[in-house]
Amino acid sequence: MFKIIEKKQLSENVFFMRVEAPEIARNRKAGQFVIIQVESEFGERIPLTIADANAEEGWIALAFQPVGASTFKLSLMKEGDSLPTVLGPLGNPSKIEKYDAPVMIVGGGFGVAPCYPIVKAHKAAGNKVIMVIAARTKDLIIMEDEMRAAADELIIMTDDGSAGRQGVSTIPVKEACESQCPPAEVIAIGPPIMMKFCAATTKPYGVKTTVSLNTIMIDGTGMCGGCRATIGGKTKFVCVDGPEFDAHEVDWDNMMMRMKSFKERETEDNHKCRMMAQADALKK
DSSP states (O other): OOEEEEEEEEETEEEEEEEEEEHHHOOOOTTTTTEEESSSSTOOOOOOOEEETTTTTTTTEEEOOOOOOHHHHHTTTTTTTTEEEEEEESSSOOOOOOSSSSSEEEHHHGGGGHHHHHHHHHHHOOOEEEEEEEEEGGGGSSSSSHHHHSEEEEEETTTSSSSESSTHHHHHHHHHHHHHSSSSSEEEOHHHHHHHHHHHHHHHGGGGEEEEEEGGGGGSSSSSSSSSSEETTTTEEHEEEEEEEEEEGGGGHHHHHHHTTTTTHHHHHHHHHHHHHHHHHHHH
Protein backbone atom coordinates (compact mmCIF):
# COMPACT_ATOMS: atom_id res chain seq x y z
CA MET A 1 0.00 0.00 0.00
CA PHE A 2 1.16 3.52 -0.82
CA LYS A 3 0.19 6.06 1.82
CA ILE A 4 -0.93 9.58 0.88
CA ILE A 5 1.15 11.86 3.11
CA GLU A 6 -0.07 15.17 1.70
CA LYS A 7 -3.03 16.31 -0.35
CA LYS A 8 -3.90 19.83 -1.44
CA GLN A 9 -5.86 21.60 -4.12
CA LEU A 10 -3.71 23.77 -6.39
CA SER A 11 -6.58 25.38 -8.29
CA GLU A 12 -10.27 24.91 -8.94
CA ASN A 13 -9.76 21.59 -10.70
CA VAL A 14 -6.17 20.50 -10.00
CA PHE A 15 -5.16 18.34 -7.04
CA PHE A 16 -1.68 17.58 -5.71
CA MET A 17 -0.64 14.55 -3.66
CA ARG A 18 2.59 13.33 -2.11
CA VAL A 19 2.63 9.54 -1.89
CA GLU A 20 5.06 7.24 -0.09
CA ALA A 21 6.91 5.27 -2.79
CA PRO A 22 10.60 4.91 -1.81
CA GLU A 23 11.71 2.65 -4.67
CA ILE A 24 10.12 4.85 -7.31
CA ALA A 25 11.49 8.02 -5.71
CA ARG A 26 15.03 6.60 -5.86
CA ASN A 27 14.84 5.50 -9.49
CA ARG A 28 12.61 8.02 -11.27
CA LYS A 29 13.90 10.62 -13.73
CA ALA A 30 12.36 13.76 -15.16
CA GLY A 31 9.58 13.07 -17.65
CA GLN A 32 8.63 9.63 -16.36
CA PHE A 33 5.25 8.54 -15.05
CA VAL A 34 3.58 5.98 -12.80
CA ILE A 35 0.45 3.85 -13.06
CA ILE A 36 -1.89 4.01 -10.09
CA GLN A 37 -5.09 2.23 -9.11
CA VAL A 38 -7.62 3.70 -6.70
CA GLU A 39 -9.40 0.37 -6.13
CA SER A 40 -7.47 -2.83 -5.53
CA GLU A 41 -9.30 -5.52 -7.52
CA PHE A 42 -11.04 -3.97 -10.51
CA GLY A 43 -9.69 -0.44 -10.41
CA GLU A 44 -8.91 1.42 -13.60
CA ARG A 45 -5.21 1.91 -14.35
CA ILE A 46 -4.39 5.62 -14.44
CA PRO A 47 -1.08 6.97 -15.80
CA LEU A 48 0.12 10.10 -13.99
CA THR A 49 3.35 11.97 -14.65
CA ILE A 50 5.62 12.35 -11.62
CA ALA A 51 5.54 16.03 -10.67
CA ASP A 52 8.31 15.85 -8.06
CA ALA A 53 10.13 13.35 -5.87
CA ASN A 54 12.44 13.11 -2.88
CA ALA A 55 14.69 10.05 -2.79
CA GLU A 56 15.85 10.64 0.79
CA GLU A 57 12.34 11.04 2.20
CA GLY A 58 10.91 8.35 -0.08
CA TRP A 59 7.97 10.12 -1.71
CA ILE A 60 6.76 11.10 -5.15
CA ALA A 61 4.35 13.90 -6.03
CA LEU A 62 1.40 13.54 -8.38
CA ALA A 63 -0.85 16.22 -9.84
CA PHE A 64 -4.13 15.41 -11.55
CA GLN A 65 -7.51 16.68 -12.69
CA PRO A 66 -10.74 14.79 -11.90
CA VAL A 67 -11.87 14.33 -15.50
CA GLY A 68 -13.17 10.76 -15.31
CA ALA A 69 -14.61 8.29 -12.81
CA SER A 70 -11.31 7.10 -11.33
CA THR A 71 -9.65 10.49 -11.03
CA PHE A 72 -12.81 11.82 -9.38
CA LYS A 73 -12.58 9.01 -6.79
CA LEU A 74 -8.90 9.84 -6.34
CA SER A 75 -9.80 13.48 -5.64
CA LEU A 76 -11.99 12.32 -2.73
CA MET A 77 -9.15 10.48 -0.99
CA LYS A 78 -7.57 12.09 2.07
CA GLU A 79 -4.20 12.29 3.79
CA GLY A 80 -3.59 8.99 5.55
CA ASP A 81 -5.49 6.97 2.93
CA SER A 82 -3.51 4.51 0.82
CA LEU A 83 -3.39 3.65 -2.86
CA PRO A 84 -3.31 -0.12 -3.47
CA THR A 85 -1.11 0.17 -6.56
CA VAL A 86 1.58 2.59 -7.71
CA LEU A 87 3.72 1.12 -10.49
CA GLY A 88 6.78 2.76 -11.99
CA PRO A 89 8.79 4.62 -12.98
CA LEU A 90 7.60 4.10 -16.56
CA GLY A 91 8.25 5.79 -19.90
CA ASN A 92 11.40 7.23 -21.35
CA PRO A 93 12.95 10.04 -19.30
CA SER A 94 13.40 13.51 -20.71
CA LYS A 95 16.58 13.97 -22.75
CA ILE A 96 18.62 16.45 -20.75
CA GLU A 97 21.78 17.91 -22.25
CA LYS A 98 23.96 20.95 -21.70
CA TYR A 99 23.23 23.84 -24.07
CA ASP A 100 25.01 27.12 -24.72
CA ALA A 101 21.64 28.86 -25.24
CA PRO A 102 18.63 28.96 -22.89
CA VAL A 103 15.97 26.28 -22.62
CA MET A 104 12.39 27.57 -22.70
CA ILE A 105 9.79 25.41 -20.98
CA VAL A 106 6.11 26.18 -21.53
CA GLY A 107 3.43 24.81 -19.23
CA GLY A 108 -0.21 25.31 -20.07
CA GLY A 109 -2.78 25.00 -17.28
CA PHE A 110 -2.46 21.63 -15.55
CA GLY A 111 0.59 20.89 -17.74
CA VAL A 112 2.72 23.11 -15.49
CA ALA A 113 3.05 20.32 -12.89
CA PRO A 114 4.98 17.80 -15.05
CA CYS A 115 7.25 20.65 -16.19
CA TYR A 116 8.66 21.06 -12.69
CA PRO A 117 11.08 18.09 -12.61
CA ILE A 118 12.20 18.96 -16.15
CA VAL A 119 13.02 22.51 -15.06
CA LYS A 120 15.06 21.17 -12.14
CA ALA A 121 16.85 18.62 -14.36
CA HIS A 122 17.90 21.29 -16.87
CA LYS A 123 19.10 23.56 -14.08
CA ALA A 124 21.13 20.68 -12.64
CA ALA A 125 22.70 20.22 -16.08
CA GLY A 126 23.85 23.85 -16.02
CA ASN A 127 21.28 25.29 -18.45
CA LYS A 128 19.58 28.66 -18.21
CA VAL A 129 15.84 27.96 -17.97
CA ILE A 130 13.06 30.32 -18.98
CA MET A 131 9.71 29.06 -17.66
CA VAL A 132 6.38 30.16 -19.14
CA ILE A 133 3.20 29.50 -17.17
CA ALA A 134 0.05 30.00 -19.22
CA ALA A 135 -3.51 29.90 -17.91
CA ARG A 136 -6.92 31.31 -18.74
CA THR A 137 -7.04 33.37 -15.53
CA LYS A 138 -4.95 33.93 -12.38
CA ASP A 139 -7.09 31.50 -10.35
CA LEU A 140 -5.91 28.65 -12.59
CA ILE A 141 -2.18 29.35 -12.17
CA ILE A 142 -0.40 26.55 -10.30
CA MET A 143 3.09 26.11 -8.83
CA GLU A 144 4.10 29.74 -9.38
CA ASP A 145 6.34 29.91 -6.28
CA GLU A 146 8.06 26.60 -7.09
CA MET A 147 8.78 27.66 -10.66
CA ARG A 148 10.00 31.09 -9.61
CA ALA A 149 12.51 29.43 -7.29
CA ALA A 150 13.62 26.76 -9.78
CA ALA A 151 13.89 28.68 -13.08
CA ASP A 152 16.15 31.58 -14.02
CA GLU A 153 13.24 33.55 -15.45
CA LEU A 154 9.48 33.15 -15.04
CA ILE A 155 6.94 34.53 -17.51
CA ILE A 156 3.25 34.36 -16.64
CA MET A 157 0.62 34.66 -19.37
CA THR A 158 -3.14 34.79 -18.80
CA ASP A 159 -5.86 35.04 -21.40
CA ASP A 160 -7.67 37.77 -19.46
CA GLY A 161 -4.60 39.63 -18.19
CA SER A 162 -5.50 39.00 -14.53
CA ALA A 163 -1.89 37.96 -13.82
CA GLY A 164 1.35 38.58 -15.68
CA ARG A 165 0.98 39.55 -19.32
CA GLN A 166 -2.25 39.24 -21.27
CA GLY A 167 -2.10 36.78 -24.12
CA VAL A 168 -1.34 33.19 -25.01
CA SER A 169 1.79 31.09 -24.47
CA THR A 170 3.03 31.43 -28.04
CA ILE A 171 3.70 35.17 -27.62
CA PRO A 172 6.85 34.80 -25.45
CA VAL A 173 7.87 31.76 -27.49
CA LYS A 174 7.84 33.82 -30.70
CA GLU A 175 9.66 36.69 -28.99
CA ALA A 176 12.37 34.31 -27.76
CA CYS A 177 12.80 32.75 -31.22
CA GLU A 178 13.25 36.22 -32.73
CA SER A 179 15.67 37.43 -30.04
CA GLN A 180 19.45 37.70 -30.37
CA CYS A 181 19.78 34.55 -28.25
CA PRO A 182 17.01 32.14 -29.33
CA PRO A 183 16.39 29.07 -27.17
CA ALA A 184 18.31 25.90 -27.91
CA GLU A 185 15.14 23.95 -27.15
CA VAL A 186 11.50 24.68 -26.41
CA ILE A 187 9.61 22.14 -24.32
CA ALA A 188 5.82 22.42 -24.19
CA ILE A 189 3.43 20.48 -21.96
CA GLY A 190 -0.26 21.27 -21.75
CA PRO A 191 -3.48 21.02 -23.75
CA PRO A 192 -2.89 19.52 -27.22
CA ILE A 193 -4.06 22.70 -28.94
CA MET A 194 -1.45 24.71 -27.01
CA MET A 195 1.34 22.28 -27.86
CA LYS A 196 0.25 22.27 -31.51
CA PHE A 197 0.56 26.04 -31.78
CA CYS A 198 3.85 26.12 -29.87
CA ALA A 199 5.20 23.70 -32.48
CA ALA A 200 3.82 25.84 -35.30
CA THR A 201 5.44 28.93 -33.75
CA THR A 202 8.94 27.47 -33.46
CA LYS A 203 9.03 25.56 -36.76
CA PRO A 204 9.83 28.54 -39.05
CA TYR A 205 12.84 29.35 -36.85
CA GLY A 206 14.19 25.81 -36.79
CA VAL A 207 14.14 25.67 -32.98
CA LYS A 208 14.15 22.17 -31.53
CA THR A 209 10.78 21.60 -29.88
CA THR A 210 9.72 18.77 -27.61
CA VAL A 211 6.23 17.95 -26.35
CA SER A 212 4.86 15.43 -23.88
CA LEU A 213 1.78 13.52 -25.03
CA ASN A 214 1.13 12.07 -21.56
CA THR A 215 -2.52 13.13 -21.58
CA ILE A 216 -3.53 10.46 -24.10
CA MET A 217 -2.03 7.48 -22.26
CA ILE A 218 -4.35 4.80 -20.87
CA ASP A 219 -2.84 1.54 -19.61
CA GLY A 220 0.80 2.66 -19.72
CA THR A 221 2.29 -0.56 -21.09
CA GLY A 222 1.54 -0.40 -24.82
CA MET A 223 -0.97 -3.28 -24.73
CA CYS A 224 -4.24 -1.40 -25.26
CA GLY A 225 -3.16 0.75 -28.21
CA GLY A 226 -5.25 3.66 -26.95
CA CYS A 227 -2.30 6.06 -27.00
CA ARG A 228 -1.39 5.53 -30.65
CA ALA A 229 -0.04 8.66 -32.26
CA THR A 230 1.37 9.36 -35.69
CA ILE A 231 4.91 10.69 -35.31
CA GLY A 232 6.85 11.46 -38.46
CA GLY A 233 4.40 9.37 -40.49
CA LYS A 234 4.88 6.31 -38.27
CA THR A 235 2.61 4.89 -35.57
CA LYS A 236 4.06 5.23 -32.08
CA PHE A 237 2.73 4.30 -28.65
CA VAL A 238 3.07 7.22 -26.26
CA CYS A 239 3.50 5.08 -23.14
CA VAL A 240 6.40 2.97 -24.44
CA ASP A 241 7.93 5.12 -27.20
CA GLY A 242 7.41 8.41 -25.35
CA PRO A 243 5.85 10.23 -23.69
CA GLU A 244 8.05 12.95 -25.22
CA PHE A 245 8.35 13.47 -28.98
CA ASP A 246 9.59 15.94 -31.57
CA ALA A 247 6.72 18.42 -31.73
CA HIS A 248 7.26 19.09 -35.43
CA GLU A 249 6.65 15.42 -36.29
CA VAL A 250 3.35 14.97 -34.42
CA ASP A 251 0.15 14.66 -36.46
CA TRP A 252 -1.81 16.98 -34.19
CA ASP A 253 -5.12 16.95 -36.04
CA ASN A 254 -5.31 13.15 -36.03
CA MET A 255 -4.40 12.96 -32.34
CA MET A 256 -6.96 15.52 -31.25
CA MET A 257 -9.68 13.83 -33.30
CA ARG A 258 -8.95 10.49 -31.60
CA MET A 259 -9.02 12.11 -28.15
CA LYS A 260 -12.72 12.87 -28.62
CA SER A 261 -13.59 9.17 -28.94
CA PHE A 262 -14.38 8.62 -25.25
CA LYS A 263 -15.57 12.11 -24.37
CA GLU A 264 -19.23 11.08 -24.06
CA ARG A 265 -18.41 8.11 -21.83
CA GLU A 266 -16.08 10.17 -19.62
CA THR A 267 -18.78 12.80 -19.13
CA GLU A 268 -21.34 10.13 -18.21
CA ASP A 269 -19.03 8.37 -15.73
CA ASN A 270 -17.99 11.64 -14.13
CA HIS A 271 -21.64 12.62 -13.68
CA LYS A 272 -22.45 9.27 -12.05
CA CYS A 273 -19.50 9.58 -9.65
CA ARG A 274 -20.55 13.06 -8.56
CA MET A 275 -24.12 11.87 -8.00
CA MET A 276 -22.86 8.95 -5.88
CA ALA A 277 -20.63 11.28 -3.85
CA GLN A 278 -23.56 13.58 -3.18
CA ALA A 279 -25.70 10.61 -2.10
CA ASP A 280 -22.97 9.40 0.27
CA ALA A 281 -22.71 12.88 1.77
CA LEU A 282 -26.46 12.97 2.42
CA LYS A 283 -26.28 9.60 4.23
CA LYS A 284 -23.77 11.10 6.64
